[in-house]
Amino acid sequence: MLSAVSIALAAGLIVGWIYVIWRNLELSRRVAQNTWLLVAGVLSLVTIIVVLVLFAVFLAREIREVRRQTSFLDSVTHELRSPLASLRLCLETLERSDLAPERAAELRRMMLDDVDRLEAFVDDILEASQAGHADRVRSIGDVELSEVVARAVRTACRRYHLDPEIVTVDVPPGSRVRADPTGLEIVLRNLVDNAIKYSEGTPRITVVARPVGDRHVEILVEDQGIGIARSDLRRIFERFYRVPEEAVRARRGTGLGLFVVQSLAHAMGGRLRVESEGPGKGTRVRLRLPRARPADAEPRPSHG
Numbered sequence: 001m002l003s004a005v006s007i008a009l010a011a012g013l014i015v016g017w018i019y020v021i022w023r024n025l026e027l028s029r030r031v032a033q034n035t036w037l038l039v040a041g042v043l044s045l046v047t048i049i050v051v052l053v054l055f056a057v058f059l060a061r062e063i064r065e066v067r068r069q070t071s072f073l074d075s076v077t078h079e080l081r082s083p084l085a086s087l088r089l090c091l092e093t094l095e096r097s098d099l100a101p102e103r104a105a106e107l108r109r110m111m112l113d114d115v116d117r118l119e120a121f122v123d124d125i126l127e128a129s130q131a132g133h134a135d136r137v138r139s140i141g142d143v144e145l146s147e148v149v150a151r152a153v154r155t156a157c158r159r160y161h162l163d164p165e166i167v168t169v170d171v172p173p174g175s176r177v178r179a180d181p182t183g184l185e186i187v188l189r190n191l192v193d194n195a196i197k198y199s200e201g202t203p204r205i206t207v208v209a210r211p212v213g214d215r216h217v218e219i220l221v222e223d224q225g226i227g228i229a230r231s232d233l234r235r236i237f238e239r240f241y242r243v244p245e246e247a248v249r250a251r252r253g254t255g256l257g258l259f260v261v262q263s264l265a266h267a268m269g270g271r272l273r274v275e276s277e278g279p280g281k282g283t284r285v286r287l288r289l290p291r292a293r294p295a296d297a298e299p300r301p302s303h304g
């Protein structure tokens, strides 16, 4: 607001000054001297305006970042508090001597869930803090896609106590990409995790891999869930960004997943696109990675 006012002021100044000097120019006919004055004035005011605009942009960015960090801190507090509170309650209940063994077993399962949740949360934060580092992706090599997909689906489903069978996987055996296996698994786990989390009822999810031309493979992760509004599609890769909808707020999350996913995908020379027809219409993520070429391993046969 302040910078908008100062930009308007500076713009008013420049116009006023040009006007005054122009009048003066006509009156006094000392053309050369006045023109120089005019040019110098215009130049310095343009400089001032440019600086102010830059300042305004910078300020707006900082304000956005602070807002995001605040909402991140809120979710951190929640993500840490609620499993801890639950763990404490379980422990206190376990102390009671009249507890039935089945009930004790159930409590232990709940405690394991809470520990899983805390662990996943800490992993998210660690991965995000490493994202963007140059040595983020260490071992790029040929990766058999079907194995990594299967592992990622299993891990994501386990977190929601779902049968991995709910995810329809169509990855032809022998689909190989150039990627970092650990990084790729984190990427796929996050995408399947989102597909499950942002679905209503029993999730219907497909993971499909297809060659694109000779040089790429495209992996599609598709769900029939709550979808994403067009205006949010550009922002969901930002650190800490979560769509400000009740349906999203009601689900746990930090807004770090897609930030990590994108930074890993780029580090592996991949490309990522998220598509959705809008709220309620499901979401499709397209991940394009370089295809592993047999020519990398074997000498290229010479064609006559």
Ligand SMILES: Nc1ncnc2c1ncn2[C@@H]1O[C@H](COP(=O)(O)OP(=O)(O)O)[C@@H](O)[C@H]1O
Binding pocket: 190, 194, 195, 198, 223, 225, 226, 227, 228, 236, 241, 242, 243, 248, 252, 253, 254, 255, 256, 257, 258, 259, 282, 283
């Ligand atoms: N499959 C999806 N369906 C609907 N919304 C999604 C999906 N994946 C991501 N989003 C939106 O993008 C936001 C950012 O995703 P992410 O970075 O993974 O954060 P988190 O899952 O922790 O909220 C989510 O909060 C959600 O609003």
Ligand SMILES: [Mg+2]
Binding pocket: 190, 193, 194, 253, 257, 258
């Ligand atoms: Mg996520």
